[in-house]
Amino acid sequence: MTTDKLKEAMMSEAYQGLIEKIKGGNLLALPQSVVKFLELAKDPENGPPEYAKVISADPGLTLQILRFANSAFFGFQHKITTVQGALALISMRTIKNFVLWNTVLAILPDPKCGPFDLRVFVLDSLRRGCFAKALGKCFSELDSEELFVAALLQDITLPMLAQIWPKEYEELLIRHRETGIGFSRLEEEAFGWNHATAGGLLVKEWGLGEELASKIAVHGVVECQNPAERKRFLEEMILYLTSLMPSCYDKEWKEEELFFVTFAKLQISGIADIEVFKLADQLFADLLVVAQLEHSTDSIVSFHRHYLASMLD
Numbered sequence: 001m002t003t004d005k006l007k008e009a010m011m012s013e014a015y016q017g018l019i020e021k022i023k024g025g026n027l028l029a030l031p032q033s034v035v036k037f038l039e040l041a042k043d044p045e046n047g048p049p050e051y052a053k054v055i056s057a058d059p060g061l062t063l064q065i066l067r068f069a070n071s072a073f074f075g076f077q078h079k080i081t082t083v084q085g086a087l088a089l090i091s092m093r094t095i096k097n098f099v100l101w102n103t104v105l106a107i108l109p110d111p112k113c114g115p116f117d118l119r120v121f122v123l124d125s126l127r128r129g130c131f132a133k134a135l136g137k138c139f140s141e142l143d144s145e146e147l148f149v150a151a152l153l154q155d156i157t158l159p160m161l162a163q164i165w166p167k168e169y170e171e172l173l174i175r176h177r178e179t180g181i182g183f184s185r186l187e188e189e190a191f192g193w194n195h196a197t198a199g200g201l202l203v204k205e206w207g208l209g210e211e212l213a214s215k216i217a218v219h220g221v222v223e224c225q226n227p228a229e230r231k232r233f234l235e236e237m238i239l240y241l242t243s244l245m246p247s248c249y250d251k252e253w254k255e256e257e258l259f260f261v262t263f264a265k266l267q268i269s270g271i272a273d274i275e276v277f278k279l280a281d282q283l284f285a286d287l288l289v290v291a292q293l294e295h296s297t298d299s300i301v302s303f304h305r306h307y308l309a310s311m312l313d
Contacts, residue, residue: 030206033058034103038207041096048087051095055083061099068098073286097149100208101129102291104156111162114170115177118159120249123295125152127284128242131300134280135238138268141231142238150215151242157198180254184220196220219243237266248297260307277301 030038036054040046055061062083069086070079080086087095105125110118129152136144162169168190176183187194200217204210219239224232241262246253253259268276277300288295 030103030107031058031061033061034099037061037099038096041092042207048084048092051087051092052083064102065095065099068095068102068290071286071290073283073290093145097145098290101149101152104153105291108156108159109163111159111166111169113162113166113173115173116159116162116169117249119293120247121155121159122291123248123288123293124245125155126287126291126293127248127280127300128152128154128245130283130287131245131280132238132242133283134276135241135266135268137279138266138271138276139234142234146212146215147235147238150212150219151239153203153212154199154216154219154239154243155195156216157195157202160202161195161198182220215239234266237262245300246303248295253303256303256307260304274301274304277304 033054037051040050040054055065065083065086066080069090070076074090076089080089105122108118108122129148132151133144133148136142136147158169162173172183172186172190175181176186184194184196196217196219199219200213203213203216215235218236220243222233222236222240224236226233241259244255244259244262246255263273281299281301284295284300
């Protein structure tokens with residue numbers, strides 16, 4: 001959905017109904033301690049003492065952050081035992097993003113809707129985020145942490161929407177698998193908006209900013225063609241690529257060729273393609289430990305090798 005179509009959709013009766021569903025149903029409401037934490041993060045004047053006070057008041061949040069700080073994601077040699085110690089070693093931006101995604105994934109509803117699998121959805125979301133972060137690190141002008149969050153949250157409203165309209169979403173999921181028609185397109189035909197639009201709205205409701213909301217709302221398109229807007233172009237390309245990634249348990253990847261052809265357009269210099277995929281796989285593996293999840297399906301590296309082999313056939 002382009003920006004113009006997004007604005008048009010936001011004025012529609014169907015979209016206004018979606019707003020009421022999200023606001024009135026208190027759907028995906030964040031815990032109060034997390035809301036306070038995110039509010040603190042909006043003021044750059046706040047530092048470790050302010051954050052530590054909010055975190056320490058919530059034992060569950062404290063445990064999550066200490067587990068994150070002691071994970072292979074960072075590889076610190078000494079065990080971190082206090083919130084103050086974690087805040088001293090890890091940037092607040094990284095901790096804020098961790099608190100956000102870890103909380104959101106924990107409160108997702110399981111809609112029990114046809115072929116929808118919440119566990120696979122969580123794995124897919126984490127892998128998209130890791131891939132976006134790995135790509136973001138290849139370009140000095142990009143914020144890899146913000147790309148990580150945008151990619152991870154880009155489909156975050158799907159479980160919620162499938163819970164509100166289980167029959168309709170079951171039909172859409174089945175039709176998408178059988179025909180290969182883009183899921184967002186099917187949603188737009190059925191409702192007048194798609195889950196990306198809903199995701200942008202939800203992020204706004206959480207107070208996470210217009211920029212992140214916009215990235216999520218239009219993650220399935222690349223609108224920028226102006227060479228002077230290189231940063232925007234790269235961000236849109238990366239988030240578009242993540243939308244083309246296969247599910248962790250897909251047996252067939254219909255967008256494989258489009259994905260790798262699009263990837264080549266990024267023209268990454270100074271690092272081999274395979275190294276980007278290896279980094280994404282490593283970030284994903286480390287994050288699975290943090291999230292206490294298991295995963296044993298094909299890596300992005302193996303997908304890349306399969307694509308190269310198919311080109312030689």
